[in-house]
Amino acid sequence: MTIQLQAKQVSMRFKDRVLFHIPSLTIGPNEAVYLKGDNGVGKTTLLKILAGLLKPTSGDVLPRHQSLFTGLLRGPGRKDVIYLHQSPYLFDGSVFQNVVYGIKHKNLDLHDKRAEVISALRLVGLETLADEHVSVLSGGEKQRVAMARAWVLKPSILLMDEPSASLDQESIERLVFMAQDLLEHGSSIVITSHQTNALTRLCRKQWWIKDCTLIESPLLQIIDKKHKDKENNYVASNSD
Numbered sequence: 595m596t597i598q599l600q601a602k603q604v605s606m607r608f609k610d611r612v613l614f615h616i617p618s619l620t621i622g623p624n625e626a627v628y629l630k631g632d633n634g635v636g637k638t639t640l641l642k643i644l645a646g647l648l649k650p651t652s653g654d655v656l657p658r659h660q661s662l663f664t665g666l667l668r669g670p671g672r673k674d675v676i677y678l679h680q681s682p683y684l685f686d687g688s689v690f691q692n693v694v695y696g697i698k699h700k701n702l703d704l705h706d707k708r709a710e711v712i713s714a715l716r717l718v719g720l721e722t723l724a725d726e727h728v729s730v731l732s733g734g735e736k737q738r739v740a741m742a743r744a745w746v747l748k749p750s751i752l753l754m755d756e757p758s759a760s761l762d763q764e765s766i767e768r769l770v771f772m773a774q775d776l777l778e779h780g781s782s783i784v785i786t787s788h789q790t791n792a793l794t795r796l797c798r799k800q801w802w803i804k805d806c807t808l809i810e811s812p813l814l815q816i817i818d819k820k821h822k823d824k825e826n827n828y829v830a831s832n833s834d
């Protein structure tokens with residue numbers, strides 16, 4: 595299922611400081627957005643508001659066609675919208691347990707759940723570490739586990755906060771492959787990053803937080819043939 599989120603007159607203030615006021619904002623269905631802006635302008639804050647993890651000072655963010663009343667009943671956190679943290683939280687357990695946790699209530703038998711988790715770990719290149727405890731993983735590997743956990747959930751909207759900050763080129767390309775797969779299945783993604791890279795190149799729209807508001811514009815990507823060939827080779831070598 596894909597959904598569309600709509601924000602109306604959303605303002606965020608910390609004490610006397612107005613971080614931003616956004617009159618109107620829509621995400622989805624099936625969009626890829628690059629969210630940019632200087633340090634401290636409120637990118638993380640906006641993603642948390644969209645995910646329902648933070649309440650704006652004023653305004654509302656609702657799935658399209660959902661009434662405010664239903665929204666109030668739903669409680670904190672927005673089902674089907676996942677916020678991928680800059681430094682993801684993994685619980686005390688193995689890599690496999692961390693990824694399967696997301697689908698523990700899904701109506702799949704154990705065999706199918708295991709297959710889904712192994713596919714996700716293969717995509718992020720961590721299948722050989724499935725039984726390792728997460729405490730032995732590097733920062734980049736933890737980020738990849740968090741991405742695998744998000745991918746198995748097949749969210750309608752995935753909000754990725756600086757996903758590439760601690761990743762090398764190969765890991766970024768693995769994330770690109772997963773993000774592309776979600777997009778092909780109708781999900782939307784929002785990516786924050788201080789540098790353009792293969793992930794931000796997936797985006798066709800830009801949100802720029804500047805002067806305490808958000809400016810939206812289309813993002814025209816210049817297809818770099820050399821880069822495209824490299825991505826295609828990567829996909830070919832990772833498809834069964």
Ligand SMILES: Nc1ncnc2c1ncn2[C@@H]1O[C@H](COP(=O)(O)OP(=O)(O)OP(=O)(O)O)[C@@H](O)[C@H]1O
Pocket residue numbers: 608613631632633634635636637638639640
């Ligand atoms: N709970 C809070 N109380 C007070 N100020 C806060 C709170 N949360 C965030 N801020 C402030 O709001 C501003 C925006 O923070 P945010 O993390 O959203 O910025 P950002 O654009 O993601 O920055 P960066 O690019 O550095 O990650 C910062 O100045 C931060 O200190």
